[in-house]
Amino acid sequence: xxxxxxxxxxxxxxxxxxxxxxxxxxxxxxxxxxxxxxxxxxxxxxxxxxxxxxxxxxxxxxxxxxxxxxxxxxxxxxxxxxxxxxxxxxxxxxxxxxxxxxxxxxxxxxxxxxxxxxxxxxxxxxxxxxxxxxxxxxxxxxxxxxxxxxxxxxxxxxxxxxxxxxxxxxxxxxxxxxxxxxxxxxxxxxxxxxxxxxxxxxxxxxxxxxxxxxxxxxxxxxxxxxxxxxx
Amino acid sequence: xxxxxxxxxxxxxxxxxxxxxxxxxxxxxxxxxxxxxxxxxxxxxxxxxxxxxxxxxxxxxxxxxxxxxxxxxxxxxxxxxxxxxxxxxxxxxxxxxxxxxxxxxxxxxxxxxxxxxxxxxxxxxxxxxxxxxxxxxxxxxxxxxxxxxxxxxxxxxxxxxxxxxxxxxxxxxxxxxxxxxxxxxxxxxxxxxxxxxxxxxxxx
Numbered sequence: 424x425x426x427x428x429x430x431x432x433x434x435x436x437x438x439x440x441x442x443x444x445x446x447x448x449x450x451x452x453x454x455x456x457x458x459x460x461x462x463x464x465x466x467x468x469x470x471x472x473x474x475x476x477x478x479x480x481x482x483x484x485x486x487x488x489x490x491x492x493x494x495x496x497x498x499x500x501x502x503x504x505x506x507x508x509x510x511x512x513x514x515x516x517x518x519x520x521x522x523x524x525x526x527x528x529x530x531x532x533x534x535x536x537x538x539x540x541x542x543x544x545x546x547x548x549x550x551x552x553x554x555x556x557x558x559x560x561x562x563x564x565x566x567x568x569x570x571x572x573x574x575x576x577x578x579x580x581x582x583x584x585x586x587x588x589x590x591x592x593x594x595x596x597x598x599x600x601x602x603x604x605x606x607x608x609x610x611x612x613x614x615x616x617x618x619x620x621x622x623x624x625x626x627x628x629x630x631x632x633x634x635x636x637x638x639x640x641x642x643x644x645x646x647x648x649x650x651x652x653x654x
Numbered sequence: 655x656x657x658x659x660x661x662x663x664x665x666x667x668x669x670x671x672x673x674x675x676x677x678x679x680x681x682x683x684x685x686x687x688x689x690x691x692x693x694x695x696x697x698x699x700x701x702x703x704x705x706x707x708x709x710x711x712x713x714x715x716x717x718x719x720x721x722x723x724x725x726x727x728x729x730x731x732x733x734x735x736x737x738x739x740x741x742x743x744x745x746x747x748x749x750x751x752x753x754x755x756x757x758x759x760x761x762x763x764x765x766x767x768x769x770x771x772x773x774x775x776x777x778x779x780x781x782x783x784x785x786x787x788x789x790x791x792x793x794x795x796x797x798x799x800x801x802x803x804x805x806x807x808x809x810x811x812x813x814x815x816x817x818x819x820x821x822x823x824x825x826x827x828x829x830x831x832x833x834x835x836x837x838x839x840x841x842x843x844x845x846x847x848x849x850x851x852x853x854x855x856x857x858x
Contacts, residue, residue, distance in 0.1 A: 623677040626707035653675055653714055 438523055438547040444492040449543045449584065451486030455479055504528075507610045507617065510565035510572070513557030523550035529606030529621055530582055536605075536625040537598050538591035543584040552576045566651070569607040570643040576603045600635055601628040604643075611647055612654040620654045627654065661687045661779035670784045671732070677710050687776040688749070696755030697768050705748040713742045720839040727843060729789060734839045736781035737823040741837065743773040745816035763805040770809055778826065799826040 458479055507525035508518040515521075526549040534542045552575035560568055577599060587594040595601060605628040609620040627650055628635065638646065664682045666673040673679040684706065688699050717735045722728070751768035758765040764772075782793040798804045804825070811818035820836035832842045 620678070623681070623707070626704055627677060627711060629704055630708040630711040650711075654677055 436520070436547075436550075438520065438550050442545050442547050444489045445543060447489035448486045449541065451482045451489065452541060453586065455482040455486065458482065504618075506614050509614065510568045510607075510610065511563070513553070513568065514561065518557075519550045519553045522553045523547070525610065525617070526552075526576065526581065526606055528618060529609060530602050532618060532621040533602035533605040533625045533628075534582065534585055534598065536622045537595050537601060537629075538588055539585045539594070539598070540588040540591075541586045542582065545579075545581055545583050548579040548581040548583075549576060552579045552581060555579070564644075565611060566644045566647040567640075569611055569647050570640040573600075573603055573607055573643050574640060595629065595632070597632065597636055601625065601632060604628045604631075604635055604646075608647060608650060609654060611651040624654050661690060661776065661783070663780070663783055670780070670787050674780060674784070675714060677707060680710055681706060683780065684776055687779065688772055691764070691772050691775060695764050696757065697764065697772075698752035699768070699772060700750045700752070702748045702750075705746050709739075709742045709746050709748060713739050716742075716837070722839065722843075729785070730843055730846060731839060732781060732784055732788065733824070733827065733829055734842060736777050736784075736827075737820040738837060739780075740774060740777040740823050741816050741819040743777070744770060744812050744819045747773075749773065761802055763800070763802060766802060766805055767809045770812070771805075774823070774826070777823065781827065793827065795826050796828045 458475065462475060505521050505524045508515045508521045512518070523546045527544045527546045530544045530549075531542060534544075552572060555578075556571035556575040557568060560571060582599040582602060585594070585598060602625070605621055605624040606617075608627065609617040609624040612620050612624065631646060631650075634642070634646065661683070663670065664673075664679055664686065666679060674683070681703065685701065688701060692698060713735075716738060720731075720734070722731050747769055749769040749772055751772075754760070754765055754768075760766050778795055778799075785791050785793050804822070808819075808822045811822070817836050818833070821831035821833045824831035824836075830846055832845055835841045
């Protein structure tokens with residue numbers, strides 16, 4: 424029996440690895456923050472100071488290593504700063520991965536605009552939302568697919584955690600809906616430069632918050648069509 | 655003030671009538687107007703960006719809903735949408751002025767009502783730029799714009815009913831003011847077509 428060449432390894436899906444590294448970074452930062460907040464006011468006795476300092480330094484080091492790992496992985500696989508694929512052509516090569524990487528960045532920018540101090544967004548969940556939303560929708564308009572993506576991103580809970588800045592007042596109600604709408608609206612408005620459009624798209628989402636709270640797919644599609652040229 | 659303060663609009667490759675309907679450009683143009691007014695007068699302002707976005711969204715919906723199909727009505731429509739923007743700005747007021755500078759002369763409109771003056775100047779300047787670009791026509795404010803008496807009446811009327819801003823804007827631009835239903839483009843147009851040109855008055 425002739426020797427067959429070994430099969431090539433399956434393509435690497437970096438999203439879960441990036442998610443894990445980001446989770447570590449987020450958890451380490453949050454842990455450090457909780458530790459600082461939990462320390463008793465005033466001077467600590469000497470052994471406790473050393474213990475607290477060591478714990479903080481260790482949390483910060485772990486978080487920084489994880490952040491660097493996620494960034495390096497992102498750059499190695501995608502090059503970084505990726506544009507989303509055209510929403511009306513879900514069949515394009517690597518569309519799911521490109522969309523997920525862009526959605527990750529977009530959601531973070533939108534949540535920061537809404538007053539978040541930090542947040543955790545899952546790229547793997549965004550990839551899964553893309554697959555759910557685009558399946559069987561070939562030929563549909565990009566705004567119809569954006570409406571389906573809106574529902575899917577919320578259903579998979581692409582926004583996993585959000586920490587709100589204490590000095591920024593109460594967080595906006597339905598912040599994830601607002602951030603998801605803003606991200607998709609910016610992608611529809613100008614895919615190549617969508618990151619720069621997100622602050623304005625987020626403010627439009629805030630202005631439409633009452634409508635967005637109850638919008639079903641047909642209404643969402645109409646809102647995307649109404650505002651995509653006005654970001 | 656004898657001359658309105660200029661507005662150096664942000665660069666755009668699009669016609670101004672299109673650019674002004676993009677929130678980013680609109681916001682940048684507004685910020686520049688505030689900066690130029692501040693540089694000229696010493697006034698200071700804070701801008702509520704979220705309020706400005708709400709004003710923009712409401713305005714956009716109103717102007718899109720009343721857009722005329724007839725190209726011959728475009729000039730009147732640009733007057734209308736500029737006046738409507740001023741009404742919406744004054745109704746929700748996204749600006750807050752800081753303390754007046756020491757040298758402020760409250761007999762001048764910009765110090766008498768800084769926020770109202772800033773919003774009015776912005777709408778006048780954007781309208782003038784659009785009209786120049788679209789119709790190759792110059793547009794200057796009427797003498798009423800420089801009269802403190804008119805500004806006193808303007809502020810008092812707007813406090814009672816923000817719709818009055820549209821009539822005052824017409825007065826400042828030399829158009830026949832529509833006081834009854836200023837936010838209906840069709841009504842303004844019908845009235846303008848049926849009425850002979852008249853010197854605008856502020857006698858409300």
